[in-house]
Amino acid sequence: MPWSLEEHAYRKLSLQTDARIVFLIFDGLGDLPGPNGLTPLEAAQSPVLDRLAAEGACGHFDPVAPGITPGSGPGHLGLFGYDPLRFLVGRGVLAALGIDFPLEPVDVAARFNYCTLDGDGRIVDRRAGRISTEENQRLTGILDAKLRDAFGDVKVFIRTVSEHRGLLVLRGEGLGAAICDTDPQATGVPPIDAHGDDEASERTASIVREIVARAGEVLAGEPKANGILLRGFDRHPNIPSLSERFKLRPVCIAQYPMYRGLARLVGMDMPQAPAKLQDLPDALGAEWEGHDFFFLHVKYTDKAGEDGDFERKVGVIEEVDRFIPRILDLGPDVVVVSADHSTPASLKAHSWHPVPTLLWAPGTVRPDNVDSFGERACIAGGLGRQRLINLLPLALAHAHKFQKFGA
Amino acid sequence: MPWSLEEHAYRKLSLQTDARIVFLIFDGLGDLPGPNGLTPLEAAQSPVLDRLAAEGACGHFDPVAPGITPGSGPGHLGLFGYDPLRFLVGRGVLAALGIDFPLEPVDVAARFNYCTLDGDGRIVDRRAGRISTEENQRLTGILDAKLRDAFGDVKVFIRTVSEHRGLLVLRGEGLGAAICDTDPQATGVPPIDAHGDDEASERTASIVREIVARAGEVLAGEPKANGILLRGFDRHPNIPSLSERFKLRPVCIAQYPMYRGLARLVGMDMPQAPAKLQDLPDALGAEWEGHDFFFLHVKYTDKAGEDGDFERKVGVIEEVDRFIPRILDLGPDVVVVSADHSTPASLKAHSWHPVPTLLWAPGTVRPDNVDSFGERACIAGGLGRQRLINLLPLALAHAHKFQKFGA
Numbered sequence: 183m184p185w186s187l188e189e190h191a192y193r194k195l196s197l198q199t200d201a202r203i204v205f206l207i208f209d210g211l212g213d214l215p216g217p218n219g220l221t222p223l224e225a226a227q228s229p230v231l232d233r234l235a236a237e238g239a240c241g242h243f244d245p246v247a248p249g250i251t252p253g254s255g256p257g258h259l260g261l262f263g264y265d266p267l268r269f270l271v272g273r274g275v276l277a278a279l280g281i282d283f284p285l286e287p288v289d290v291a292a293r294f295n296y297c298t299l300d301g302d303g304r305i306v307d308r309r310a311g312r313i314s315t316e317e318n319q320r321l322t323g324i325l326d327a328k329l330r331d332a333f334g335d336v337k338v339f340i341r342t343v344s345e346h347r348g349l350l351v352l353r354g355e356g357l358g359a360a361i362c363d364t365d366p367q368a369t370g371v372p373p374i375d376a377h378g379d380d381e382a383s384e385r386t387a388s389i390v391r392e393i394v395a396r397a398g399e400v401l402a403g404e405p406k407a408n409g410i411l412l413r414g415f416d417r418h419p420n421i422p423s424l425s426e427r428f429k430l431r432p433v434c435i436a437q438y439p440m441y442r443g444l445a446r447l448v449g450m451d452m453p454q455a456p457a458k459l460q461d462l463p464d465a466l467g468a469e470w471e472g473h474d475f476f477f478l479h480v481k482y483t484d485k486a487g488e489d490g491d492f493e494r495k496v497g498v499i500e501e502v503d504r505f506i507p508r509i510l511d512l513g514p515d516v517v518v519v520s521a522d523h524s525t526p527a528s529l530k531a532h533s534w535h536p537v538p539t540l541l542w543a544p545g546t547v548r549p550d551n552v553d554s555f556g557e558r559a560c561i562a563g564g565l566g567r568q569r570l571i572n573l574l575p576l577a578l579a580h581a582h583k584f585q586k587f588g589a
Numbered sequence: 590m591p592w593s594l595e596e597h598a599y600r601k602l603s604l605q606t607d608a609r610i611v612f613l614i615f616d617g618l619g620d621l622p623g624p625n626g627l628t629p630l631e632a633a634q635s636p637v638l639d640r641l642a643a644e645g646a647c648g649h650f651d652p653v654a655p656g657i658t659p660g661s662g663p664g665h666l667g668l669f670g671y672d673p674l675r676f677l678v679g680r681g682v683l684a685a686l687g688i689d690f691p692l693e694p695v696d697v698a699a700r701f702n703y704c705t706l707d708g709d710g711r712i713v714d715r716r717a718g719r720i721s722t723e724e725n726q727r728l729t730g731i732l733d734a735k736l737r738d739a740f741g742d743v744k745v746f747i748r749t750v751s752e753h754r755g756l757l758v759l760r761g762e763g764l765g766a767a768i769c770d771t772d773p774q775a776t777g778v779p780p781i782d783a784h785g786d787d788e789a790s791e792r793t794a795s796i797v798r799e800i801v802a803r804a805g806e807v808l809a810g811e812p813k814a815n816g817i818l819l820r821g822f823d824r825h826p827n828i829p830s831l832s833e834r835f836k837l838r839p840v841c842i843a844q845y846p847m848y849r850g851l852a853r854l855v856g857m858d859m860p861q862a863p864a865k866l867q868d869l870p871d872a873l874g875a876e877w878e879g880h881d882f883f884f885l886h887v888k889y890t891d892k893a894g895e896d897g898d899f900e901r902k903v904g905v906i907e908e909v910d911r912f913i914p915r916i917l918d919l920g921p922d923v924v925v926v927s928a929d930h931s932t933p934a935s936l937k938a939h940s941w942h943p944v945p946t947l948l949w950a951p952g953t954v955r956p957d958n959v960d961s962f963g964e965r966a967c968i969a970g971g972l973g974r975q976r977l978i979n980l981l982p983l984a985l986a987h988a989h990k991f992q993k994f995g996a
Contacts, residue, residue, distance in 0.1 A: 214953075214955055215955075242971070242973070247598065247979075248979040248983050249599070249982035249986035250595075250598060250991065250994050251992075251993045251994060252995060253996045254996070255995045255996050256994055266994070267595065267597075267598055270995065272996070273996035276996060414996055529953070531993075532993055533953075533986075534991070535955050557955060558956070558958055558971075561971050561973075562969065566973060
């Protein structure tokens, strides 16, 4: 895939320095006004974020392009400086990366859900009553053992992700990944038969159909999880790392598999993440030496948005605001607060609205007139409205990580 | 012509839904301050537009690219989401579309004006004293009959557009459209001889020269319209329709041939348009069932701008403002108020200034702090400043007409 002129320039100009950049990412932060006329970010008591906004520069960033609602993959690729329209990553690959499954270049991966089928083979529950992770592990262990070596030269790996979610990987020469989802994303209908768009993919799809059939036999007696639904067939996309592109030594502090997977995709180190939100600064501090780019991921703003829970979203923002001083105590050179996309509580879903963003960098940032961190306040910010892929280069510049371009 | 990655994504993500989008387009709306320091839009008493601006999001859109002054063709293509730098449409094609002439792929079309020539063949009046449409029809009937079959395998069609304006179409295999204008856009000089840039076009140009000569003979005795001036040779560009690109069922409510032609080019339905401005809402209501995208074109703001008539431009805006409530009564999901370009009254011409724009969409729009609709007010709008080709995708997003991009 050819690089744009900007990407070429950024790569060529990048410098390794000791300056440290923290990306504090509130998943799904952007929102719409709630009943009181304010968004969760505007309603939150967040004096530290307001101070950073006042001292720094603010703006709005379109995750992919105006009007496009991103999934978590495209949103995070944009944050990491990769054009989400050119780097497409399938759900299967994200799932594999998230559970540390060592994907090889020949592998084809897909996400699957355990589901509940009725006597006629129609889908009753696309998530099999959200079975427990332990139940998933039990069933997955049986399936993996039965199917691993059942297809000759093509090896089959079946792994637990969490709850009803699993990973299927096929390994062998000559496989194809252009295979349709078997999940119809609806109940009352049977799963879709896998089929491939080209010869290699159709050959691979025939193995997938056989796997689905045998899994059905193995799971026949299960009360909830008696079938599987596959989606997001893909290969590892071999994305150039942040180290290759920007000479960064990046580290990820995130709990959820998908975000860890995305961070691994761009070459971030991956320590164990703390279970509790307020332990994030300590986890960050533990990685302070040896790294210069820190991706901190806060999932719960997105969860609250998806649940339509305005107040919980406010609460998460306020909780994070209280521990930001401990991040600042570490002495970062640049702090960016942003998001991968908006998840308005009123829509209970991701949306296309641009994400409010602040860039704090003592001594190098040009301040604007924004004095609080919120959707409306950021409109007047000095960063204006631009594409999210520009945000990382802006942070690098404020950390003096780019040489001058041209004489 | 290859599509951009954004265009690909928009096309792939688009969904057909029942949500209805109204594009209320004031031709040439954008302006500069007049004697009282306000622009016509700022000076107009337009409480409804101000309310929509307060409830919605505002911004400025560059019709083509910063600094470029568009003709009506590029301006409208931008509004309809087509990059005007890639989709070039000649005036001849627009004229043909505007009068419902059924252009075929082999055809080459050009606009012509009847003109007045003096005894030495120099242009005295480029518009032949703006002869009446009836007079045009009389002359055009004679020319068409005389020339239709005068060139063997190449058929000639000559049609009335309106007043001094006409359409020439050549139909035959192997024609070329790279032919210069014969209109020198000046008086006191003779028309330019047609010539072609390549072999096929030069062959075609030789037919055009012969047509001009024979037309001169036929019209020799006419007091006003004794010559013709040609411009905008082109073929039908075969632009993919709004239905193909965005799954829309669009309809155009416009009176003027050129705008109807542009709308037809992108596949809009085309009912008879009302003669009076205040009848626009009723015409819209008559098309409400069966359509989900409504292009309403108000020509008179541009005309007033071209005439340098500040007060008349204010009056048109106020007249439209009064009938907008009747549009809102129909229950649209998204209303966009924008323009194809600016036509400042002080410049008496189209200009490059971005167009003030509001997007109103209850429940899905993120409001900003703008509380009136005007050039200066829109600078602080949440839509920022961007290219006009982004406006339709933004409207589609606010009508929930895009799926999520990626997992």
